[in-house]
Amino acid sequence: MAPQTTAATSTTDRVTAAQKITPFLWFDDQAEEAANFYVSVFENSRITQITRYQGAAVAEVSGMPTGSVMTVVFELAGQPFTALNGGPEFTFSPAISFVVSCETQEEIDRYWDALSANPQDEQCGWLKDKFGVSWQIVPAALGELISGPDTAASERAMKAMLQMKKIDIAALRAARSRG
Numbered sequence: 001m002a003p004q005t006t007a008a009t010s011t012t013d014r015v016t017a018a019q020k021i022t023p024f025l026w027f028d029d030q031a032e033e034a035a036n037f038y039v040s041v042f043e044n045s046r047i048t049q050i051t052r053y054q055g056a057a058v059a060e061v062s063g064m065p066t067g068s069v070m071t072v073v074f075e076l077a078g079q080p081f082t083a084l085n086g087g088p089e090f091t092f093s094p095a096i097s098f099v100v101s102c103e104t105q106e107e108i109d110r111y112w113d114a115l116s117a118n119p120q121d122e123q124c125g126w127l128k129d130k131f132g133v134s135w136q137i138v139p140a141a142l143g144e145l146i147s148g149p150d151t152a153a154s155e156r157a158m159k160a161m162l163q164m165k166k167i168d169i170a171a172l173r174a175a176r177s178r179g
Contacts, residue, residue: 022080023098026090027131029064031083034131035072041114042076049073063087097126097134105169111137112166125167138167145172153177 027034032050039045051071053059059066064085072083102108112119115135116127125138139145146158153176160175161167 019080022082025081025083025092025133026086027083028088029068029085030131031072031085032069034133035074035081035083037129037131038076038081039074041111044078045074045076047072047074048080092128092132092134094126094128094134097136099136099138101138101140103140105139108137108139108167108169111135116166119165122165124161124164139169139172141169142167142172145169145176 025031025034035047039047049072050069051073053062053064053066053068053070055066062070064070064087069085071085074081074083100111102111108125112127115129115137116122117130118128122128125142126134126136128134142161145154146161147154156178157172157176160172164171
């Protein structure tokens with residue numbers, strides 16, 4: 001028996017047609033929990049499709065229980081993602097991360113507080129969430145703050161950022177303007 005879907009495929013078809021590249025996240029068995037969590041964190045987000053493992057043959061090959069969630073298709077801030085319950089064979093690494101560009105310190109604080117599983121272990125705006133997925137919560141103006149024609153100012157801002165866990169926009173601006 002083929003996987004059963006619980007949402008119209010036309011939504012997925014529209015998303016796929018509009019977005020050529022979609023991040024695909026492999027979870028052990030927390031795909032639905034993770035998707036629900038991420039949708040609760042980001043505005044303009046929703047789950048668009050859930051597919052379940054169906055039939056004895058699929059369950060036998062996959063090692064997943066019949067009826068359990070196989071994939072969850074969701075959007076975060078309009079960006080499509082797919083999450084898979086694929087078992088424990090693969091785990092996340094900080095070698096891949098999702099960058100969240102923030103306009104204000106309040107926005108940085110909100111995402112940082114919602115996503116960071118261990119704030120004391122984070123560095124330079126980079127964090128790991130409770131599922132092991134890495135995120136970078138950064139100011140939209142980061143490039144301007146740590147680069148530019150005034151190399152001394154850029155170096156001061158970069159040095160300040162390297163000391164931070166959660167990025168502090170005011171502290172970066174202050175470091176940049178010291179001279």
